[in-house]
Amino acid sequence: MTINRHKLMKQKRHRRKKVWKFIGVPLLVLLLATTSYGAYLYYVAKDTLGAASKDNELSEREKSDKRSDKVNPKNDxxxxxxxxxxxSDSREYGTATRTDALILATFNENQKTVKLVSIPRDSYVHFPFNNDYDKINHAHVFGGVEGTVQTVEELFDIPVDYYVKLNFNAFIDMVEALGGIEVDVPITFSEQDSKDRKNAIRLKKGLQTLTGEEALALARTRKIDNDIERGKRQQLVLEAIIKKAISVGSVTKYGNLIEAVGTNMKTNMTFEEMLSFHDYATAGSNFSIQSLQLEGEDDYINRVYYYKLKDESVQSLKQELKTHLEVNSKSDPSHVAQPLDDNTDLPDEKQS
Known part of the structure; x- marks a missing residue:
């Protein structure tokens, strides 16, 4: 009996950790039902999160070009x-910025399953909006949200129905709204802060409570090793956030948490569409999330680093995502990113 109880508790904790990989916005909506002042928070969330869709950067697009009909997350x-x-002001390139993180999530309504693909920021891909080849984190610089969505749609040959864009302020404000988070920092390091002040954040290895700025520094630092280890640190931070968010002591902080996300977020999802994800979290043991990896190799061309995706990995993930979404579409082989050669000319503004 004791063993079974221990197993059940372990499974429950494991499911909680998985929920944060759901990326937060639907989670915050789900939290409303767990509080004694859920009705009040519902209206706070409706006003705050609903406002995030008013500045929709895909307002000209009713649906993906890879869809015959507009989808509804409640049923599709x-x-x-x-x-x-x-x-931040110091990182602007005209009216756009690079994306520091890209995560594609597919949702299967019947199975109540989610598949997540983290796309390395330096992945060398084709840009359909200007017929160029470059690092994927530059798609937002030159094509905005629409250009980034088009690039990901072409990469995996599937429709991207919705987007959620969060800035660094959202991340910092979330941690601050929770009163800080406890993290076992895996390494001693120094990192710039959100204002790009060099070595403004200094953390030592060990268990400690982190502020918003410190948590961001831990999640974003990558010069001390590589993107793989960076991903592990981001997981540590995100798990700490969800652990704090679901604690009893954080109940009264949900209003601030919702505001922190909503005021620093843009999306083409309506508040009603966000509520549709309630079905996934209430699916119990039937709900599962799987993280998928894009394989590739490091390379340098003209002293510029990029991540060259392995075609077999792209093709494998492409088919898996299509099957999960239950869609069929034909890929255009002419859009597969071609290898760079040593004579490739990349302008200075693209070399990051």
Whole structure:
């Protein structure tokens, strides 16, 4: 009996950790039902999160070109592209910025399953909006949200139905709204802060409570090793956020948490569409999330680093995502990114 209880508790904790990979926005909506002042929070969320869709950067597009009909997340399999951007003044390139994180999520309504693909920021891909080849994090610089969505749609040959764009302020404000998070920092390091002040954040290895700025520094630093280890640190931070968010002591902070996300977020999802994800979280043991990896190899061309995706990995993930969404479309082989050679000329503004 004790063993079974321990197993059940372990499975429950494991499911909680998985929920945050759901990327937060639907989760915050789900939290409303768990509080004694859920009705009040519902209207706060409706006003705050609903406002995020008013500045929709895909307002000219009713649906993906790869769809024959507009989808409804309540009834249909759908996909969401989550975009993390640093839109501070010191990092602006005209009116757009690079994406610091790209995560594609596909949702199967009948199975109540989610598949997540993290797309390395330096992945060398084709840009359909200007017929160029470049790092995927530059798609937002030159094509905005629409260009980034088109690029991901072409890469995997599937429809991207929705996008959610969050900036660094959202991340910082979320941690601050929770009163900080406890993290076992895996390495001692120094990193710039959100204002790009060099070595402004200094953290030592070990268990400690992090502020919003410190949590962001831990999640974004990558010069000390590589993007693989960076991903592991981001997982540590995100798990710490969800652990704090579901604690009893954080109930009274949900209003601030919703505001922190909503005021720093843009999306083409309506509040009613966000509510549709309630079915996934209430599916119990039937709900599952799987993280998928894009394989590739490091390379340098003209002293510029990029991540060359392995074609077999792209093709394998492409088919898996199509099957999960239950869609069929034909890919154009002419759009598969071609290898760069040593004579490739990349302008200075693209070499990051």
């Amino acid at each position: 399999n759908i996909s969401i592209l989550f975009m993390g951007v640093d839109d």
